[in-house]
Amino acid sequence: MNEESERVAIKHMVCPRCIATVESIVLQLGFKVESVTLGEAWLGQRLTQDELSLLAEKLEANGFEILVSKERRLINKIKSLILERIHYSDMSTPEKLSVFLANSLRQDYSYLSKVFSSVEAMTIERYFMLQRVERAKELLSYDEQNVTEIAEMLDFSSAAHFSAQFKRETGMSPREFKSTKPVARRSIDTI
16 A cells, blocks of 8 residues: 555444445545455545545445544544644743643654654644644734734744745735735645
């Protein structure tokens, strides 16, 4: 299997008809199938959380159940903590992201980082940056705060650092973004 493959463990597969049913469901949803055997399906792509939920729903309607891996649950917790920190709490705390995650999850940060990177194909820091940029787009579109205030709110070291990161991710400066017509923002669950 290649590095873009994803293994989905499936409960209640007991016969060749189960294999055919699962394969049919996966294909109907438009996912690439590498193989389906008793208890698992290897997909030729990584699934988003929405795609995985849709697959789970279709499988459950046919008497099967996806076994969510320990790694997926951990990644969902990491993402939830990051989103909570960016959207609903004070980002200006002196605690680094790595310390915050390690303390919140009671796990060594190097382990968290390794699991996240292996499943998501990006680092935690990259995911955190992408989420901060999306939050910045939202704040810029409200036009209630200036660039410096947004940089401080999202815990960038300076307005210049914020502007550089924003431009790297969007191709335009925060000021250019503010002055353009509304730009489609990415849904946070697609990052």
